[in-house]
Amino acid sequence: MDIHLQVFVTVAEKKNFSKAAEELHMTQPAVSQHIRKLEESIGVRLLERTNKYVRLNKAGEIVFHHAKEIVGLYTRMQHLVDDLANKASGPLSIGASYTFGEYILPHVIANMQKSYPDIVPTVTIGNTAEISSLVMSHQLDVGIVEGRFKEEKPLQTEAIAEDSMVIVASPTHPLSNKNGEVTVEDLEQQTWILREFGSGTREAAENVFQRLNMSPAHTMNFGSTQPIKEAVEAGLGISLLSQWAIQKELRHGDLQIINMHGLPFTRQFSTVTTSPFQTKALQIFIDLLRHNKQLTTFVIGNKKE
Structure with a gap:
């Protein structure tokens, strides 16, 4: 992956060169050099810099939007290749709409962690439109949503619970x-x-x-x-x-x-993903969701007792 893009994304998210350098384990001059190289290759300035802040200009916002997708796709590709030889492990970014995310997802993740402790999940909770958008932009590996939504790109959906x-x-x-x-x-x-x-x-x-x-x-x-x-x-x-x-x-x-x-x-609640190629971690998580009817019955049944 182009290291310039990774550095640019980190600076844009941290809004600070020194914090980005710390996150990337680089010196601040090295971070500045990567940003300068990226701006030279694209032909425009991407950041507005003062002593008080660092923020994206209009060109920077465009590059940041697409850079996030590129970084996400590259990371997913690397995990898929790694999975050919290794067991399920590594990060798994999950998004869920509020009802599923707050009341059902914690039990699914707890069940997954018992058998696959090397999978490291991160969870984003939002409404259906927000989660679907994050999946489409490759910022989430999978979303669990309810209802209908307008997609700008095709999403693969699978019903997993009622x-x-x-x-x-x-x-x-x-x-x-x-x-x-x-x-x-x-x-x-x-x-x-x-x-x-x-x-x-x-x-x-x-x-x-x-x-x-x-x-x-x-x-x-x-x-x-x-x-x-x-x-x-x-x-x-x-x-x-x-x-x-x-x-x-x-x-x-x-x-x-x-x-x-x-x-x-x-x-109905459905999973949404963008690619037929899935890491082992994502395959395992979706497989757990496919058995969600038994799991949610167990969870709700226990609460009623």
Whole structure:
């Protein structure tokens, strides 16, 4: 791999020549020389430098975007070649949308580490759109996402688990104590606590609204599931959440499922990757996910006991 690109990426991420030199185990003059050589080969300056900061200019942003992809592809290629002769080991960058990443993925990784301690996973949690984008730009080896997403390049997908979405409210909420069946009109009049657009959980909620032919009178948006649960528990409104995400709250009586005709809503989680060539570490991880139905049943079952 072009060492100039690796040095440039490190400087851009650290925003500092001395910190980049420390990260790369180089002298600061050596780092400066690599940046100068790269700028000479491309024909433009890539960084704005002062005594206080180092930052990318417009040309630098373009080079950084593509350099990240090149570095990621080179690293993956090297691991694939190494795997021909060695056992599963090395880094594995995993991305997951919030529900899977926060409630299921830790158990999958713990299971993997018992048998393959030489695999070193790093985890990025984001919404479906963010994780898919990072996989497409080769900054993640694999993503686990829910819902649909627009891809700029073809992604290879494989369904690995199903999830049930239910309406939840505080036990003191009027709908939790209503006599008789909850109606669509009842739901429309409530404040709905929802995830942001771009998340699979938000997409599931929009699908439920469409299925029930309803439009909520009031909505509030949050960036992750935990504050939504807290808001619902505090009585601010109701929400549509994964049954994976509410096991503790159901067991402790902090949340209650609102039964409604046509629910629960079922959605699929899928892996997304960019290449048919996979390191041994990635192959092992995906194989564990393929058995995820047994694993998640075990995890959730234990929580209910």
